[in-house]
Amino acid sequence: MTGTGTPAHENTGTPAQGTARAERRGRPRSAAVDTAVVETVLRLLEQGVTIGELSMERIAREAGVGKAALYRRWAGKEELMLDVLRSLDDVSQPEPPGASVRDDLVVLLEFLRRRGLAKRSSAVLRTVVTQVKAHPRLWNEYHRTVVTARREAVFAVLRRGMATGEVRSDLDVELLAELFVSPMLTRALLHEWEDLSEGLAERIVDTVLEGVRPRERTFSG
Template identity: 70%
Template sequence: MPGGPAAPRPPVAGGAAGPPATSGPAAAAPPAPSGAAAPGRPPGRPRDATADGAIIEAVLRLLEEGATIGELSMERIAREAGVGKATLYRRWRGKEALMLDVMRSLDEGHPEPAGESVRDDLVTLLEFIRRRALAKRHSALLRAVVAHVRAHPGLWKEYHDTVIQRRRELLLAVLRRGMAAGEIRATEDLDLLADLFVGPMLTRAMMHEWRDLPDGLSERIVDTVLDGVRSRN
Protein backbone atom coordinates (compact mmCIF):
# COMPACT_ATOMS: atom_id res chain seq x y z
CA MET A 1 0.00 0.00 0.00
CA PRO A 2 6.32 9.41 -4.68
CA GLY A 3 7.76 9.37 -7.93
CA GLY A 4 4.77 10.11 -10.16
CA PRO A 5 1.06 9.41 -9.73
CA ALA A 6 0.44 6.19 -7.84
CA ALA A 7 -2.39 3.82 -8.68
CA PRO A 8 -5.29 3.89 -6.23
CA ARG A 9 -4.58 1.85 -3.17
CA PRO A 10 -6.97 -0.89 -2.03
CA PRO A 11 -9.49 -0.47 0.77
CA VAL A 12 -8.11 -1.17 4.19
CA ALA A 13 -9.28 -4.16 6.12
CA GLY A 14 -11.88 -2.05 7.85
CA GLY A 15 -13.69 -1.94 4.51
CA ALA A 16 -13.47 1.80 3.84
CA ALA A 17 -12.06 2.82 0.48
CA GLY A 18 -9.16 5.21 0.26
CA PRO A 19 -5.40 5.41 0.23
CA PRO A 20 -3.33 3.81 2.96
CA ALA A 21 -1.18 5.77 5.33
CA THR A 22 1.77 5.69 2.91
CA SER A 23 -0.01 7.52 0.07
CA GLY A 24 0.65 11.20 -0.59
CA PRO A 25 3.20 13.63 0.71
CA ALA A 26 1.14 14.60 3.73
CA ALA A 27 0.39 11.03 4.76
CA ALA A 28 1.48 9.51 8.02
CA ALA A 29 4.70 7.49 8.11
CA PRO A 30 4.46 3.76 7.31
CA PRO A 31 4.97 1.12 9.98
CA ALA A 32 8.43 1.13 11.51
CA PRO A 33 10.71 -1.09 9.39
CA SER A 34 11.24 -4.55 10.85
CA GLY A 35 14.92 -4.72 9.88
CA ALA A 36 17.57 -3.47 12.22
CA ALA A 37 19.59 -0.46 11.14
CA ALA A 38 22.81 -1.26 9.33
CA PRO A 39 25.96 -1.37 11.49
CA GLY A 40 27.70 1.96 11.68
CA ARG A 41 24.61 4.11 11.28
CA PRO A 42 25.16 7.37 13.20
CA PRO A 43 23.26 7.24 16.50
CA GLY A 44 20.32 9.59 16.73
CA ARG A 45 20.17 10.28 13.00
CA PRO A 46 16.58 11.29 12.22
CA ARG A 47 14.46 9.13 9.93
CA ASP A 48 13.03 10.63 6.75
CA ALA A 49 9.37 9.58 6.67
CA THR A 50 9.07 10.88 3.11
CA ALA A 51 11.75 8.45 1.94
CA ASP A 52 10.06 5.57 3.80
CA GLY A 53 6.78 6.28 2.04
CA ALA A 54 8.46 6.70 -1.36
CA ILE A 55 10.21 3.33 -1.03
CA ILE A 56 7.07 1.42 -0.04
CA GLU A 57 5.09 3.16 -2.78
CA ALA A 58 7.79 2.19 -5.28
CA VAL A 59 7.52 -1.49 -4.37
CA LEU A 60 3.72 -1.39 -4.64
CA ARG A 61 3.94 0.37 -7.99
CA LEU A 62 6.36 -2.24 -9.37
CA LEU A 63 4.12 -5.07 -8.16
CA GLU A 64 1.11 -3.40 -9.78
CA GLU A 65 3.04 -3.27 -13.03
CA GLY A 66 3.54 -7.04 -12.92
CA ALA A 67 6.93 -7.49 -11.27
CA THR A 68 7.37 -10.43 -8.90
CA ILE A 69 9.22 -10.35 -5.60
CA GLY A 70 11.96 -12.44 -7.19
CA GLU A 71 12.45 -9.80 -9.89
CA LEU A 72 12.75 -6.93 -7.44
CA SER A 73 16.29 -6.07 -6.41
CA MET A 74 17.17 -3.48 -3.83
CA GLU A 75 18.91 -1.54 -6.63
CA ARG A 76 15.74 -1.51 -8.73
CA ILE A 77 13.58 -0.47 -5.80
CA ALA A 78 15.96 2.36 -4.90
CA ARG A 79 16.00 3.58 -8.48
CA GLU A 80 12.19 3.49 -8.71
CA ALA A 81 11.88 5.35 -5.39
CA GLY A 82 14.47 7.94 -6.37
CA VAL A 83 16.75 7.21 -3.41
CA GLY A 84 20.19 5.72 -2.97
CA LYS A 85 20.59 2.02 -2.22
CA ALA A 86 22.26 2.92 1.07
CA THR A 87 19.01 4.62 2.11
CA LEU A 88 17.20 1.28 1.82
CA TYR A 89 19.79 -0.60 3.84
CA ARG A 90 19.71 2.00 6.61
CA ARG A 91 16.02 1.10 7.05
CA TRP A 92 15.79 -2.59 6.16
CA ARG A 93 18.40 -5.31 6.45
CA GLY A 94 17.29 -6.81 3.12
CA LYS A 95 14.47 -7.29 0.66
CA GLU A 96 12.48 -9.69 2.84
CA ALA A 97 12.37 -7.22 5.72
CA LEU A 98 11.26 -4.50 3.30
CA MET A 99 8.54 -6.75 1.83
CA LEU A 100 7.25 -7.47 5.32
CA ASP A 101 6.65 -3.75 5.81
CA VAL A 102 5.08 -3.47 2.36
CA MET A 103 2.64 -6.20 3.45
CA ARG A 104 1.96 -4.36 6.70
CA SER A 105 1.33 -1.12 4.81
CA LEU A 106 -1.71 -2.75 3.19
CA ASP A 107 -3.03 -3.92 6.52
CA GLU A 108 -4.71 -2.03 9.30
CA GLY A 109 -3.73 -2.46 12.91
CA HIS A 110 -5.30 -5.31 14.78
CA PRO A 111 -8.43 -4.45 16.76
CA GLU A 112 -8.18 -4.05 20.51
CA PRO A 113 -11.06 -5.79 22.31
CA ALA A 114 -12.94 -3.48 24.68
CA GLY A 115 -12.76 -6.02 27.49
CA GLU A 116 -16.35 -5.54 28.65
CA SER A 117 -18.21 -8.37 26.90
CA VAL A 118 -16.61 -11.65 25.85
CA ARG A 119 -19.27 -12.08 23.18
CA ASP A 120 -18.75 -8.57 21.77
CA ASP A 121 -14.97 -8.94 21.82
CA LEU A 122 -15.21 -12.18 19.86
CA VAL A 123 -17.43 -10.45 17.32
CA THR A 124 -14.88 -7.62 17.03
CA LEU A 125 -12.07 -10.05 16.24
CA LEU A 126 -14.08 -12.03 13.69
CA GLU A 127 -15.36 -8.85 12.08
CA PHE A 128 -11.75 -7.83 11.46
CA ILE A 129 -11.18 -11.09 9.56
CA ARG A 130 -14.38 -10.61 7.55
CA ARG A 131 -13.54 -7.06 6.53
CA ARG A 132 -9.95 -8.00 5.72
CA ALA A 133 -11.24 -10.78 3.46
CA LEU A 134 -13.62 -8.39 1.71
CA ALA A 135 -10.78 -5.92 1.12
CA LYS A 136 -8.64 -8.67 -0.40
CA ARG A 137 -11.46 -9.83 -2.68
CA HIS A 138 -11.99 -6.32 -3.99
CA SER A 139 -8.31 -5.40 -4.42
CA ALA A 140 -6.18 -6.97 -7.14
CA LEU A 141 -3.10 -5.34 -5.58
CA LEU A 142 -3.74 -6.80 -2.14
CA ARG A 143 -4.33 -10.25 -3.64
CA ALA A 144 -1.08 -9.97 -5.58
CA VAL A 145 0.97 -8.91 -2.57
CA VAL A 146 -0.45 -11.70 -0.40
CA ALA A 147 0.26 -14.24 -3.15
CA HIS A 148 3.84 -12.99 -3.55
CA VAL A 149 4.54 -13.12 0.18
CA ARG A 150 3.00 -16.57 0.62
CA ALA A 151 5.22 -17.87 -2.19
CA HIS A 152 8.25 -17.10 0.01
CA PRO A 153 8.03 -19.40 3.08
CA GLY A 154 10.53 -17.47 5.18
CA LEU A 155 8.78 -14.17 4.56
CA TRP A 156 5.33 -15.64 5.20
CA LYS A 157 6.54 -17.25 8.44
CA GLU A 158 7.88 -13.92 9.68
CA TYR A 159 4.59 -12.22 8.83
CA HIS A 160 2.72 -15.02 10.60
CA ASP A 161 4.94 -14.86 13.68
CA THR A 162 4.82 -11.07 14.01
CA VAL A 163 1.31 -10.21 12.80
CA ILE A 164 -1.05 -13.19 12.60
CA GLN A 165 0.15 -14.75 15.86
CA ARG A 166 -0.44 -11.45 17.67
CA ARG A 167 -4.07 -11.52 16.54
CA ARG A 168 -4.46 -15.11 17.72
CA GLU A 169 -3.07 -14.16 21.13
CA LEU A 170 -5.79 -11.50 21.40
CA LEU A 171 -8.41 -14.17 20.68
CA LEU A 172 -6.92 -16.57 23.23
CA ALA A 173 -6.90 -13.81 25.86
CA VAL A 174 -10.62 -13.16 25.29
CA LEU A 175 -11.39 -16.89 25.60
CA ARG A 176 -9.39 -17.15 28.81
CA ARG A 177 -11.36 -14.25 30.21
CA GLY A 178 -14.58 -16.01 29.26
CA MET A 179 -13.47 -19.16 31.05
CA ALA A 180 -12.44 -17.22 34.16
CA ALA A 181 -15.82 -15.49 34.23
CA GLY A 182 -17.68 -18.79 33.88
CA GLU A 183 -19.14 -17.84 30.49
CA ILE A 184 -17.26 -20.61 28.68
CA ARG A 185 -16.62 -24.13 29.95
CA ALA A 186 -13.14 -24.22 31.47
CA THR A 187 -12.72 -27.86 30.44
CA GLU A 188 -12.49 -26.99 26.74
CA ASP A 189 -9.17 -27.00 24.89
CA LEU A 190 -8.22 -23.36 24.34
CA ASP A 191 -6.59 -23.78 20.93
CA LEU A 192 -9.49 -25.88 19.68
CA LEU A 193 -11.92 -23.23 20.89
CA ALA A 194 -10.02 -20.56 18.97
CA ASP A 195 -10.24 -22.68 15.82
CA LEU A 196 -13.98 -23.18 16.32
CA PHE A 197 -14.54 -19.43 16.34
CA VAL A 198 -12.27 -18.36 13.48
CA GLY A 199 -12.47 -21.53 11.38
CA PRO A 200 -15.85 -20.85 9.72
CA MET A 201 -14.84 -17.30 8.74
CA LEU A 202 -11.43 -18.35 7.42
CA THR A 203 -12.93 -21.23 5.47
CA ARG A 204 -15.40 -18.96 3.73
CA ALA A 205 -12.84 -16.21 3.22
CA MET A 206 -9.95 -18.29 1.92
CA MET A 207 -11.19 -21.65 0.68
CA HIS A 208 -14.60 -20.71 -0.70
CA GLU A 209 -14.05 -17.20 -2.03
CA TRP A 210 -17.29 -17.33 -3.99
CA ARG A 211 -19.29 -17.51 -0.77
CA ASP A 212 -20.79 -14.31 0.60
CA LEU A 213 -19.38 -12.56 3.65
CA PRO A 214 -22.51 -10.63 4.64
CA ASP A 215 -23.00 -8.16 7.47
CA GLY A 216 -23.95 -10.04 10.61
CA LEU A 217 -21.90 -13.14 9.78
CA SER A 218 -19.48 -12.51 12.66
CA GLU A 219 -22.35 -12.30 15.14
CA ARG A 220 -23.94 -15.48 13.79
CA ILE A 221 -20.72 -17.47 14.08
CA VAL A 222 -19.94 -16.23 17.59
CA ASP A 223 -23.46 -16.83 18.89
CA THR A 224 -23.63 -20.31 17.36
CA VAL A 225 -20.31 -21.43 18.84
CA LEU A 226 -20.95 -19.77 22.21
CA ASP A 227 -24.25 -21.62 22.48
CA GLY A 228 -22.35 -24.89 22.23
CA VAL A 229 -19.49 -24.10 24.61
CA ARG A 230 -21.31 -22.02 27.21
CA SER A 231 -21.14 -23.21 30.82
CA ARG A 232 -24.24 -25.16 31.85
CA ASN A 233 -25.26 -24.54 35.45
Protein backbone atom coordinates in the same frame (compact mmCIF):
# COMPACT_ATOMS: atom_id res chain seq x y z
CA MET B 1 48.46 19.55 13.08
CA THR B 2 48.78 18.80 16.82
CA GLY B 3 51.66 19.91 18.96
CA THR B 4 53.38 16.58 18.39
CA GLY B 5 53.17 16.89 14.64
CA THR B 6 50.45 14.28 14.40
CA PRO B 7 47.50 15.22 12.12
CA ALA B 8 44.54 16.18 14.25
CA HIS B 9 42.26 13.72 12.45
CA GLU B 10 44.59 10.71 12.55
CA ASN B 11 42.69 8.84 15.27
CA THR B 12 39.22 9.79 14.08
CA GLY B 13 39.48 9.45 10.29
CA THR B 14 39.32 12.24 7.76
CA PRO B 15 36.93 15.15 8.38
CA ALA B 16 34.65 13.82 5.65
CA GLN B 17 34.57 10.36 7.26
CA GLY B 18 33.89 11.88 10.65
CA THR B 19 31.00 13.89 9.21
CA ALA B 20 29.54 10.79 7.53
CA ARG B 21 29.70 8.89 10.80
CA ALA B 22 28.01 11.76 12.62
CA GLU B 23 25.26 11.82 10.00
CA ARG B 24 24.71 8.09 10.35
CA ARG B 25 24.44 8.46 14.12
CA GLY B 26 22.27 11.56 14.25
CA ARG B 27 20.43 11.98 10.97
CA PRO B 28 16.72 11.20 11.45
CA ARG B 29 15.13 8.61 9.21
CA SER B 30 13.15 10.24 6.41
CA ALA B 31 9.51 9.18 6.32
CA ALA B 32 9.35 10.41 2.74
CA VAL B 33 12.03 7.93 1.67
CA ASP B 34 10.26 5.10 3.51
CA THR B 35 7.00 5.93 1.76
CA ALA B 36 8.64 6.25 -1.65
CA VAL B 37 10.29 2.85 -1.32
CA VAL B 38 7.16 1.03 -0.12
CA GLU B 39 5.01 2.61 -2.83
CA THR B 40 7.60 1.70 -5.45
CA VAL B 41 7.53 -1.95 -4.40
CA LEU B 42 3.72 -1.97 -4.49
CA ARG B 43 3.72 -0.40 -7.95
CA LEU B 44 6.18 -2.96 -9.30
CA LEU B 45 4.22 -5.87 -7.84
CA GLU B 46 1.00 -4.50 -9.26
CA GLN B 47 2.70 -4.30 -12.67
CA GLY B 48 3.44 -8.01 -12.50
CA VAL B 49 7.01 -8.01 -11.22
CA THR B 50 7.49 -10.99 -8.91
CA ILE B 51 9.18 -10.86 -5.53
CA GLY B 52 11.89 -13.10 -6.95
CA GLU B 53 12.57 -10.58 -9.72
CA LEU B 54 12.91 -7.69 -7.29
CA SER B 55 16.36 -6.75 -6.03
CA MET B 56 17.41 -4.07 -3.58
CA GLU B 57 19.34 -2.40 -6.40
CA ARG B 58 16.29 -2.27 -8.65
CA ILE B 59 14.04 -1.01 -5.87
CA ALA B 60 16.51 1.77 -5.02
CA ARG B 61 16.78 2.78 -8.66
CA GLU B 62 13.02 2.77 -9.26
CA ALA B 63 12.37 4.70 -6.03
CA GLY B 64 15.05 7.27 -6.83
CA VAL B 65 17.01 6.69 -3.64
CA GLY B 66 20.54 5.55 -2.99
CA LYS B 67 21.17 1.88 -2.30
CA ALA B 68 22.95 2.85 0.91
CA ALA B 69 19.81 4.64 2.10
CA LEU B 70 17.86 1.45 1.44
CA TYR B 71 20.23 -0.72 3.46
CA ARG B 72 20.25 1.77 6.33
CA ARG B 73 16.54 1.06 6.68
CA TRP B 74 16.26 -2.62 5.80
CA ALA B 75 18.87 -5.34 6.14
CA GLY B 76 17.55 -7.04 3.03
CA LYS B 77 14.58 -7.67 0.77
CA GLU B 78 12.77 -9.87 3.27
CA GLU B 79 12.69 -7.15 5.92
CA LEU B 80 11.55 -4.62 3.31
CA MET B 81 8.75 -6.91 2.12
CA LEU B 82 7.52 -7.29 5.69
CA ASP B 83 7.13 -3.52 5.91
CA VAL B 84 5.33 -3.55 2.55
CA LEU B 85 2.90 -6.14 3.93
CA ARG B 86 2.40 -4.15 7.11
CA SER B 87 1.64 -1.03 5.07
CA LEU B 88 -1.32 -2.90 3.56
CA ASP B 89 -2.39 -4.27 6.93
CA ASP B 90 -2.08 -1.13 9.01
CA VAL B 91 -5.64 -1.12 10.34
CA SER B 92 -5.40 -1.70 14.07
CA GLN B 93 -7.43 -4.50 15.54
CA PRO B 94 -10.10 -2.98 17.80
CA GLU B 95 -9.85 -3.41 21.53
CA PRO B 96 -12.60 -5.75 22.77
CA PRO B 97 -14.98 -3.82 25.05
CA GLY B 98 -14.91 -6.47 27.77
CA ALA B 99 -18.67 -6.54 28.23
CA SER B 100 -19.06 -10.24 27.54
CA VAL B 101 -17.21 -13.02 25.76
CA ARG B 102 -19.90 -13.09 23.12
CA ASP B 103 -19.66 -9.36 22.36
CA ASP B 104 -15.86 -9.38 22.41
CA LEU B 105 -15.65 -12.29 19.98
CA VAL B 106 -18.12 -10.59 17.65
CA VAL B 107 -15.92 -7.47 17.60
CA LEU B 108 -12.81 -9.50 16.73
CA LEU B 109 -14.52 -11.56 14.03
CA GLU B 110 -16.19 -8.49 12.54
CA PHE B 111 -12.70 -7.00 12.15
CA LEU B 112 -11.64 -10.10 10.19
CA ARG B 113 -14.76 -9.87 8.03
CA ARG B 114 -14.03 -6.28 7.12
CA ARG B 115 -10.38 -7.09 6.38
CA GLY B 116 -11.57 -9.88 4.11
CA LEU B 117 -13.82 -7.48 2.24
CA ALA B 118 -10.94 -5.00 1.92
CA LYS B 119 -8.70 -7.69 0.48
CA ARG B 120 -11.30 -8.67 -2.09
CA SER B 121 -11.72 -5.06 -3.22
CA SER B 122 -7.99 -4.32 -3.40
CA ALA B 123 -6.11 -5.72 -6.40
CA VAL B 124 -2.79 -4.66 -4.87
CA LEU B 125 -3.50 -6.43 -1.59
CA ARG B 126 -4.52 -9.62 -3.38
CA THR B 127 -1.39 -9.53 -5.53
CA VAL B 128 0.98 -8.95 -2.63
CA VAL B 129 -0.60 -11.61 -0.40
CA THR B 130 -0.57 -14.16 -3.22
CA GLN B 131 3.10 -13.53 -3.94
CA VAL B 132 4.19 -13.55 -0.31
CA LYS B 133 2.46 -16.91 0.23
CA ALA B 134 4.90 -18.36 -2.30
CA HIS B 135 7.78 -17.43 0.02
CA PRO B 136 7.31 -19.56 3.17
CA ARG B 137 9.97 -17.80 5.28
CA LEU B 138 8.47 -14.40 4.56
CA TRP B 139 4.90 -15.62 5.10
CA ASN B 140 5.86 -17.29 8.39
CA GLU B 141 7.60 -14.13 9.61
CA TYR B 142 4.53 -12.08 8.76
CA HIS B 143 2.40 -14.48 10.79
CA ARG B 144 4.86 -14.37 13.68
CA THR B 145 4.95 -10.59 13.87
CA VAL B 146 1.41 -9.60 12.82
CA VAL B 147 -1.03 -12.50 12.97
CA THR B 148 0.17 -13.82 16.35
CA ALA B 149 -0.92 -10.62 18.10
CA ARG B 150 -4.44 -11.07 16.75
CA ARG B 151 -4.54 -14.69 17.86
CA GLU B 152 -3.45 -13.69 21.36
CA ALA B 153 -6.36 -11.25 21.58
CA VAL B 154 -8.80 -14.10 20.91
CA PHE B 155 -7.00 -16.33 23.44
CA ALA B 156 -7.31 -13.60 26.09
CA VAL B 157 -11.07 -13.28 25.54
CA LEU B 158 -11.57 -17.04 25.76
CA ARG B 159 -9.46 -17.38 28.91
CA ARG B 160 -11.51 -14.64 30.54
CA GLY B 161 -14.66 -16.47 29.48
CA MET B 162 -13.40 -19.65 31.12
CA ALA B 163 -12.63 -17.73 34.31
CA THR B 164 -16.09 -16.15 34.44
CA GLY B 165 -17.93 -19.35 33.57
CA GLU B 166 -19.12 -18.18 30.17
CA VAL B 167 -17.11 -20.89 28.41
CA ARG B 168 -16.26 -24.44 29.50
CA SER B 169 -12.90 -24.46 31.24
CA ASP B 170 -11.93 -27.98 30.12
CA LEU B 171 -11.38 -26.97 26.49
CA ASP B 172 -8.10 -26.28 24.71
CA VAL B 173 -7.88 -22.52 24.14
CA GLU B 174 -6.04 -22.72 20.82
CA LEU B 175 -8.43 -25.29 19.39
CA LEU B 176 -11.39 -23.29 20.63
CA ALA B 177 -10.03 -20.11 19.01
CA GLU B 178 -9.78 -21.95 15.70
CA LEU B 179 -13.43 -22.98 15.95
CA PHE B 180 -14.41 -19.31 16.12
CA VAL B 181 -11.90 -17.80 13.69
CA SER B 182 -11.49 -20.46 11.00
CA PRO B 183 -14.95 -20.12 9.38
CA MET B 184 -14.34 -16.42 8.78
CA LEU B 185 -10.79 -16.89 7.51
CA THR B 186 -11.84 -19.74 5.25
CA ARG B 187 -14.44 -17.57 3.56
CA ALA B 188 -12.21 -14.50 3.42
CA LEU B 189 -8.97 -16.10 2.21
CA LEU B 190 -9.64 -19.52 0.68
CA HIS B 191 -13.19 -19.43 -0.64
CA GLU B 192 -13.40 -15.93 -2.05
CA TRP B 193 -16.70 -16.68 -3.75
CA GLU B 194 -18.37 -17.20 -0.36
CA ASP B 195 -20.49 -14.42 1.10
CA LEU B 196 -19.08 -12.12 3.79
CA SER B 197 -22.40 -10.53 4.62
CA GLU B 198 -23.22 -8.41 7.64
CA GLY B 199 -24.18 -10.52 10.63
CA LEU B 200 -21.75 -13.32 9.75
CA ALA B 201 -19.60 -12.65 12.82
CA GLU B 202 -22.64 -12.89 15.10
CA ARG B 203 -23.81 -16.13 13.47
CA ILE B 204 -20.43 -17.79 13.84
CA VAL B 205 -19.99 -16.74 17.46
CA ASP B 206 -23.50 -17.73 18.51
CA THR B 207 -23.25 -21.12 16.77
CA VAL B 208 -19.96 -22.05 18.43
CA LEU B 209 -20.91 -20.65 21.84
CA GLU B 210 -24.02 -22.80 21.84
CA GLY B 211 -21.79 -25.85 21.89
CA VAL B 212 -19.12 -24.67 24.33
CA ARG B 213 -21.17 -23.05 27.08
CA PRO B 214 -21.14 -24.87 30.40
CA ARG B 215 -24.18 -27.09 30.82
CA GLU B 216 -26.08 -27.47 34.03
CA ARG B 217 -25.64 -30.84 35.63
CA THR B 218 -28.69 -32.97 36.03
CA PHE B 219 -29.07 -35.27 38.95
CA SER B 220 -31.13 -38.40 38.86
CA GLY B 221 -33.24 -39.45 41.80
